Amino acid sequence: MRYIIGSDKYHVVGNWNGIWKAQAPHKACHLLWRLCRGCLPTRYRLLRRVECTLNCLVCDEEIEDELHIFFRCAVARDSWSATGLSSVLHNATYQQINAMDRIFAVCSNESSDTVGRVSMLLWCIWHNLHKLQSNNVSRTTKAGLVRWEKPALDWVKRNVDIAFVSGSGRTSVGLCFCDNSDHFMAGMTQ
Ligand SMILES: [Zn+2]
Structure with a gap:
């Protein structure tokens, strides 16, 4: 463990303390951590290991990666403004090309209260995306389900x-x- 922790190979440079200082439930901080460690199962990442579609489940217009899900998808942008966080989303300081760098920049510059609200927003977006996904799956399996029906009287x-x-x-x-x-x-x- 000491070797792994000390190894440069696994070390990701960033403001990790800023993530854990966020005033938010642990599950929301943990989501930020997973996002920055590059281990959220977005479709873009899943495609390296399993066969799946690449497009965003919500808008079906762009590739579903972290940047799209949390920052660029039309629904995500609406959510940022609905929670009063538009100024953070559009802040020129946070326009990095990958989601991880954006998160680290927000953690470094914003108060722990704002970082907390951002992390909770991202958690809600992620959580709802997965609810939508499981609804889709159960709807398709129900549609494909064929029920056995009894034969008429005196028939086999x-x-x-x-x-x-x-x-x-x-x-x-x-x-x-x-x-x-x-x-x-x-x-x-x-
Ligand atoms: Zn989308």
């Missing part, structure tokens, strides 16, 4: 599932028979 329903194993020349099949009161009657696999 047979459900079939078949698998083709590519390259092996093998196929498998499973069948099950149910009556109109949803009782299992028979089944087979081959």
Whole structure:
């Protein structure tokens, strides 16, 4: 641990104390820390490891990276002004090209109260983005869900599932028979 902490390889230069001095709940300071350590799972970062779309979930217009999510997306900009922090967002001192440098500059120049409000705002943006994402996922799975329906009276329903194993020349099949009161009657696999 001492080696890792002392190593230049992992050290990121910046005003780390400014982050922890922010007057905000720990979760908000922690978000700033994750943002500056470069470990927030934005789509831009995820794409290096998993297949996913790159565009911002909210506006679908630009690549979803930290700078876009927190500073440039139209919804984020509205949030900055709704919380009365427009002057911080548009301050000429904080127009660095990456989100980490912007955060460090804000931490160095603003009061711990303002840094606290900024960190809470960023936390809300991030939190809502993920709520939106999970709503999207559950909506698509619900839409794709097919419910089993009972057969009509005196009818038997047979459900079939078949698998083709590519390259092996093998196929498998499973069948099950149910009556109109949803009782299992028979089944087979081959
Ligand atoms: Zn956007």
